[in-house]
Amino acid sequence: MSNILELKNVSFDYFLNGETALRALDDISLTIKKGEYIALIGSNGSGKSTLARLLNAILVPTSGEVWVDGLLTSREEHRWEIRRRVGMVFQNPDNQIVATTVEEDVAFGLENLGIDSSQISRRVTEALERVGLSSFRHHAPHLLSGGQKQRLAIAGIIAMRPRCLVLDEPTAMLDPRGRREVLDTIQRMNRQEGVTVVHITHFMEETLEADRIVTMDRGKIVQNGKPEEIFNGETDLYQLGLEIPVLLRLNRILRSEGLDIPANILNLNDLVNILC
Amino acid sequence: MLEVKNLSHVYMPGTPFQVEALKEISLKIEKGEFVGIIGETGSGKSTLVQHLNGLLRPTSGDVLLDGCSIWSGKVNMRAIRSRVALLFQYPEHQLFEETVYKDVAFGPRNLGLDEKELQKRVRYGLEQMELDYESYKDRSPFSLSGGEKRRVAMAGILAMKPEVIILDEPTAGLDPAGRRQLLALIEKLHSEEKLTVIMVTHNMDEVSRLANRLFVFSAGRLVLQGEPAVVFNSPQKIKEIGLELPVLSELLLKLKDSGKNIRTDLFTVEEVGKEILEYFRGGRSCKV
Amino acid sequence: MQSITLGHYLPGDSFLHNLDPRIKLLCLLVLIVTLFLVRTFWGFMFFGVFIILIFSASKLPWRYFLRGLRPVFFIIFFTLILHFLFTDGGRVYLRLGPLTVEEAGVFMGTFMTLRLVLLVITTLLITLTTSPISFADGIEYILRPFRRLGIPGHEIAMMMTIALRFIPTLMEESDKIRKAQMARGADFETGNIFRRARNLVPLLVPLFVSAFRRADELAIAMEARCYRGGENRTKMRELHTRPRDYLGLSVSLGMMLAILFSGV
Known part of the structure; x- marks a missing residue:
């Protein structure tokens, strides 16, 4: 499988009055393959969001290179194509909806790309179907629930037919039902449509379905591996401001007391099966 | 100490937008309790807590504080709001002053306290939130990190020296470390400062561990109440109204369903681990 | 309201x-x-x-x-x-x-x-x-001939749309902040007009801060969705x-x- 995202020795500094105020990313290298589902975790201020914004040329690195599908983000002429290929969903569902009806909002990105109006309509229909919002087509966005708003944001992105979806804490402001809706949608995009996913989250439970977890701390990548490796490994996640999901904490206790719980047991049903 | 009697609330009565948000709610909260209020978005939780300190007026029914109706007109509403403090979701959005000191002092100042008492109150509030008074008091609240802002907002409530604090999703949007820290501080307020805590939350794992009693709302009605062990012992009912069980309860219930003689009223990882180990070691597995 | x-x-x-x-x-x-x-x-x-x-x-x-x-x-x-x-x-x-x-x-x-x-x-x-959006569209088209005179039709229409989009959101927010400050003993209802105006500070400052934050986030979200002004833009509903x-x-x-x- 080929790489869709490639970061080569990337550093990023925030400047204030011409001086480096903060080194947000410090010499990061990372490759992500086509179709992968990556969970990106780390405490606040660890550099996750900065990293996300480098992936679609909202920011360009202070030093180093970010390659997206063979395009270099620091090259002006690649910028719009990169943004089409890498879609972003943000934390606050309200602050990314531009239009006053659901369908107009989905169409927003397509209109920016200068796509033919007859095609826009078709793609909007299709995108709304894929996130399960077809029946809300003519609704005003502010009347939707949080989960629906985030799915609308996702629809607006996938209508542009991106190859990669970068989600910056998309579930942070949602209730459990909304979270489930959004997670299901993301997983479906990844599994059925082969869209590469980079999912930033503070909810450790949400990372268990990922192919790979990347852990960040103070601008550096400190871990990069499968969920079972991250959560069963030796690194102290609490030290990094993170935590271990409840069930895996239980597994640890049971294991340390001699029960034979395999490391790849990550969800409830598997644990029940093992214990029964 | 707090009592809600046959309370109903209708939003925008007499218009086509009329919504009956709460229907005939009665409940009692005793001094020193840690109460969890759970329910789906739109179930009436937020409407209820806004009645407890008089921000909303019941359409019918009453709210009693120490046996007195808060709407009797005899009590000053400010005094009530300082005794029953309410912190909304994302409270950092209410910060507005130039300095942390001034912002935390806003609530107590509204109570008409003198400058000396104010300073004491601000210090108390900040210290309860583990924010060093000297190093924070002159900073702009807008320059703080998300977690710090949240704690400053909470300090502003505590500086009114309330007896009851109502917290609406206090940990929403925080990172794991921030969540852990804030919950620990809230626990401390309950155990050491003896505050009555009412927490509205979606997080079943947290609330099952912290609260001594739960009220479960669905579609404007109070559908279940009792200790967490009692409430989560009705898994059908909980799922019916669109809520989830705490992960550990779900595990224990599933184990029990498969014929294992195991306790289901435990909510911490340590307790549950011990129970499972005891079960497998203690040979209880033969009994069934 | x-x-x-x-x-x-x-x-x-x-x-x-x-x-x-x-x-x-x-x-x-x-x-x-x-x-x-x-x-x-x-x-x-x-x-x-x-x-x-x-x-x-x-x-x-x-x-x-x-x-x-x-x-x-x-x-x-x-x-x-x-x-x-x-x-x-x-x-x-x-x-x-x-x-x-x-x-x-x-x-x-x-x-x-x-x-x-x-x-x-x-x-x-x-x-x-x-619909507000087609209203904005209409205005954008009608103003198009005046582009040369420096009248930014597209920008005006976009501003109208965004304003319309965020009015309900900000109204909801102001209600929430008002209540949050009332819970801290703020008073928005009594006193003379000057007093009342001054009492609005705890409401207006957070509201402005929030509006700016929203504007900032919205701008980034729009940019991420390839927005670059009215040039070469098409419309779903021509x-x-x-x-x-x-x-x-x-x-x-x-x-x-x-x-x-x-x-x-």
């Missing part, structure tokens, strides 16, 4: 809903001019019948429609009273101390009131059947004038000419 129904779009599917927004704006202009050409009560009657026909073609629920009129009711009533009392001439109908209600006043009052009512109704008919649009415009123009030449 509930009186915000003034000009609040009501989705639907009718002749009026489906008219091209540019044409609708033109029709509105023509009809407003027409109203000022009317000279007699017969003219208003004629116009009123016309509006009733249009109204029934709009399939709007009349209750909702009347609610939209409520906020301007006071202005209309005020106009009527002013004319009744202060326009002099002709027979005296009623004496109220130093004030009199005279023939010319009643005539003028009724006349002006009818004009105002019809004006509001006509405008409301258009705004209630035009505006095409169809026969019915010409019909609509001809009817409005016909109305104007009829009133103009019949002299009613």
Whole structure:
């Protein structure tokens, strides 16, 4: 499988009055393959969001290179194509909806790309179907629930037919039902449509379905591996401001007391099966 | 100490937008309790807590504080709001002053306290939130990190020296470390400062561990109440109204369903681990 | 806050809903001019019948429609009273101390009131059947020829859209902040006007901070979705004038000419 995202020795500094105020990313290298589902975790201020914004040329690195599908983000002429290929969903569902009806909002990105109006309509229909919002087509966005708003944001992105979806804490402001809706949608995009996913989250439970977890701390990548490796490994996640999901904490206790719980047991049903 | 009697609330009565948000709610909260209020978005939780300190007026029914109706007109509403403090979701959005000191002092100042008492109150509030008074008091609240802002907002409530604090999703949007820290501080307020805590939350794992009693709302009605062990012992009912069980309860219930003689009223990882180990070691597995 | 129904779009599917927004704006202009050409009560009657026909073609629920009129009711009533009392001439109908209600006043009052009512109704008919977004579209198109004069049609339309999009969000937010400060003992209801204004600070500062944060995040989100201004941008719903649009415009123009030449 080929790489869709490639970061080569990337550093990023925030400047204030011409001086480096903060080194947000410090010499990061990372490759992500086509179709992968990556969970990106780390405490606040660890550099996750900065990293996300480098992936679609909202920011360009202070030093180093970010390659997206063979395009270099620091090259002006690649910028719009990169943004089409890498879609972003943000934390606050309200602050990314531009239009006053659901369908107009989905169409927003397509209109920016200068796509033919007859095609826009078709793609909007299709995108709304894929996130399960077809029946809300003519609704005003502010009347939707949080989960629906985030799915609308996702629809607006996938209508542009991106190859990669970068989600910056998309579930942070949602209730459990909304979270489930959004997670299901993301997983479906990844599994059925082969869209590469980079999912930033503070909810450790949400990372268990990922192919790979990347852990960040103070601008550096400190871990990069499968969920079972991250959560069963030796690194102290609490030290990094993170935590271990409840069930895996239980597994640890049971294991340390001699029960034979395999490391790849990550969800409830598997644990029940093992214990029964 | 707090009592809600046959309370109903209708939003925008007499218009086509009329919504009956709460229907005939009665409940009692005793001094020193840690109460969890759970329910789906739109179930009436937020409407209820806004009645407890008089921000909303019941359409019918009453709210009693120490046996007195808060709407009797005899009590000053400010005094009530300082005794029953309410912190909304994302409270950092209410910060507005130039300095942390001034912002935390806003609530107590509204109570008409003198400058000396104010300073004491601000210090108390900040210290309860583990924010060093000297190093924070002159900073702009807008320059703080998300977690710090949240704690400053909470300090502003505590500086009114309330007896009851109502917290609406206090940990929403925080990172794991921030969540852990804030919950620990809230626990401390309950155990050491003896505050009555009412927490509205979606997080079943947290609330099952912290609260001594739960009220479960669905579609404007109070559908279940009792200790967490009692409430989560009705898994059908909980799922019916669109809520989830705490992960550990779900595990224990599933184990029990498969014929294992195991306790289901435990909510911490340590307790549950011990129970499972005891079960497998203690040979209880033969009994069934 | 509930009186915000003034000009609040009501989705639907009718002749009026489906008219091209540019044409609708033109029709509105023509009809407003027409109203000022009317000279007699017969003219208003004629116009009123016309509006009733249009109204029934709009399939709007009349209750909702009347609610939209409520906020301007006071202005209309005020106009009527002013004319009744202060326009002099002709027979005296009623004496109220130093004030009199005279023939010319009643005539003028009724006349002006009818004009105002019809004006509001006509405008409301258009705004209630035009989604804000197509309204913005219409304005963008109409302003397009003036681009060379430096009038940024696209930007104006985009600003309108975003404003419309965020008004409900910010209203909800201001309600929440107001309550949060009230929980801290803030008082927004008593005191004189200066005191009240000062008491608004705890509400306005957070509201502004939040609006700026939203604007910032929205700008990034828009950029991430490839927004780069109006250049080379397409529209999902391209505006095409169809026969019915010409019909609509001809009817409005016909109305104007009829009133103009019949002299009613």
